[in-house]
Amino acid sequence: MPDTSPHSLAILGAGPVGLEAAALAVELGFDVHVFERGEVGDHVIAWGHVSMFTPWSMNVGPASARLLARDGWTAPPGDSCPTGLELVERVLQPLAASASLKSRVHTHSQVVHVSRHGVRKNDHSTAAQRHAHPFRMLVRDGGGRESVLHARALLDASGTFGQPNRAGTGGIPGRGESYLAPQMSYHPDDVRGLRRERHAGRTTLVIGGGASAATTVIALAELAREAPVTRAVWVTRRDTPGFTGETANDSLPARAALYAQGRALQQGASEAVRWQGGCEVEGIEYNSATHRYRAQLATAAGARVEEADQVIVNCGYGPDNAIYRELRVHECYETLAPMKLAAALQGAGTSDCVSIPAFGADQFANPEPDFYIVGAKSYGRSSDFLLRTGYMQVADVLARLAETAGLRAAQEA
Ligand SMILES: Cc1cc2nc3c(=O)[nH]c(=O)nc-3n(C[C@H](O)[C@H](O)[C@H](O)COP(=O)(O)OP(=O)(O)OC[C@H]3O[C@@H](n4cnc5c(N)ncnc54)[C@H](O)[C@@H]3O)c2cc1C
Numbered sequence: 001m002p003d004t005s006p007h008s009l010a011i012l013g014a015g016p017v018g019l020e021a022a023a024l025a026v027e028l029g030f031d032v033h034v035f036e037r038g039e040v041g042d043h044v045i046a047w048g049h050v051s052m053f054t055p056w057s058m059n060v061g062p063a064s065a066r067l068l069a070r071d072g073w074t075a076p077p078g079d080s081c082p083t084g085l086e087l088v089e090r091v092l093q094p095l096a097a098s099a100s101l102k103s104r105v106h107t108h109s110q111v112v113h114v115s116r117h118g119v120r121k122n123d124h125s126t127a128a129q130r131h132a133h134p135f136r137m138l139v140r141d142g143g144g145r146e147s148v149l150h151a152r153a154l155l156d157a158s159g160t161f162g163q164p165n166r167a168g169t170g171g172i173p174g175r176g177e178s179y180l181a182p183q184m185s186y187h188p189d190d191v192r193g194l195r196r197e198r199h200a201g202r203t204t205l206v207i208g209g210g211a212s213a214a215t216t217v218i219a220l221a222e223l224a225r226e227a228p229v230t231r232a233v234w235v236t237r238r239d240t241p242g243f244t245g246e247t248a249n250d251s252l253p254a255r256a257a258l259y260a261q262g263r264a265l266q267q268g269a270s271e272a273v274r275w276q277g278g279c280e281v282e283g284i285e286y287n288s289a290t291h292r293y294r295a296q297l298a299t300a301a302g303a304r305v306e307e308a309d310q311v312i313v314n315c316g317y318g319p320d321n322a323i324y325r326e327l328r329v330h331e332c333y334e335t336l337a338p339m340k341l342a343a344a345l346q347g348a349g350t351s352d353c354v355s356i357p358a359f360g361a362d363q364f365a366n367p368e369p370d371f372y373i374v375g376a377k378s379y380g381r382s383s384d385f386l387l388r389t390g391y392m393q394v395a396d397v398l399a400r401l402a403e404t405a406g407l408r409a410a411q412e413a
Contacts, residue, residue, distance in 0.1 A: 005031045010033055012155065036107045044087055053255035117134050120326065192222060203231040206314065209243065214262030217262065291309065
């Protein structure tokens with residue numbers, strides 16, 4: 001059996017939740033290491049130009065704040081909303097560079113697979129028997145070199161942003177979509193900044209009906225004011241203006257404003273935006289002579305075609321469950337989130353993510369002992385995850401792990 005410290009903890013992903021878990025784990029006395037596929041805060045950097053709808057006070061984890069305060073960090077004004085990039089630059093990067101975490105955060109280290117050393121998923125082993133076998137991780141660096149590392153406990157905080165959903169009807173790629181995917185975009189692009197040249201003075205087809213799509217279309221409408229002839233064609237599956245998850249008297253004013261602006265654009269507030277509701281994407285073609293896309297759509301009124309110079313698909317994200325295929329994880333058949341948490345979320349009786357509790361460590365437990373999925377990934381395909389919830393999750397889960405590892409007792413003694 002590999003020689004593994006009983007307090008070893010591996011965290012997948014150096015996003016806000018993974019780093020909050022690392023900060024707390026250091027406090028509790030774990031021998032923690034964070035493995036990050038790209039740069040620190042990689043996913044948040046990708047949407048760094050977007051203004052967050054939660055204020056600073058909800059975006060910084062308590063253990064992160066304590067650790068940073070030791071280096072003289074002062075919290076930004078609580079009620080203003082940062083951009084994603086500000087969160088990375090003012091919190092995530094300083095955290096990862098702090099004396100406590102510097103040697104523990106490994107960037108360009110993708111965890112490709114996790115399992116248990118010497119025992120397979122389908123071996124007839126009890127949880128206690130499996131517990132005796134440390135986790136085994138296959139880690140790949142930026143140059144493709146692979147190494148094997150072991151740990152006693154594992155937190156998967158690798159998010160969902162790296163796994164965008166496809167546009168096609170039924171959730172599978174539309175005809176031609178897989179071939180064209182590398183040249184289209186699947187994220188809320190910075191259409192007024194980095195990607196301006198691709199969109200200014202052109203027509204962009206935006207597919208999707210959630211907050212990311214609204215963010216993209218609002219930015220395109222603003223671009224149209226600066227660069228005439230810019231146009232957006234916005235197609236959604238929903239056939240009436242509005243958004244799933246929109247609540248009356250939203251406690252987050254910035255989110256309410258985003259939805260209100262999106263709804264106004266659907267109702268014709270800008271000449272530059274044409275909204276087409278009730279559409280299912282059948283297929284997408286690209287004409288390499290005209291450099292234009294043609295999306296074939298099915299609507300209640302019959303088939304329809306939309307043409308555009310660029311396509312942005314913002315149809316949500318889902319978890320990469322291939323990483324833990326060899327572990328025993330009970331997943332929800334609807335959202336792919338860990339089953340107990342998914343059931344608790346469904347039973348919460350509210351779609352307002354601000355009022356959804358963190359639910360406690362029991363709801364995160366899997367048949368696989370000491371393996372927890374936290375952060376945005378713990379919600380599977382559901383999009384209503386908030387950072388604040390993730391910070392509460394890691395507090396609960398680490399308290400449980402510390403207890404199992406005898407660390408809490410050691411701290412309290
Ligand atoms: C556009 C947008 C705006 C949002 N705005 C808000 C907001 O205002 N307020 C709010 O509370 N929430 C918001 N969210 C939701 C959510 O809080 C964020 O998605 C947040 O980034 C989730 O944090 P996380 O740490 O769970 O995951 P992520 O930030 O997604 O971090 C996961 C990390 O894991 C890494 N990774 C992935 N796979 C691997 C692997 N195999 N091995 C190693 N590393 C890996 C990634 O590179 C990434 O750095 C927003 C989301 C989006 C997309």
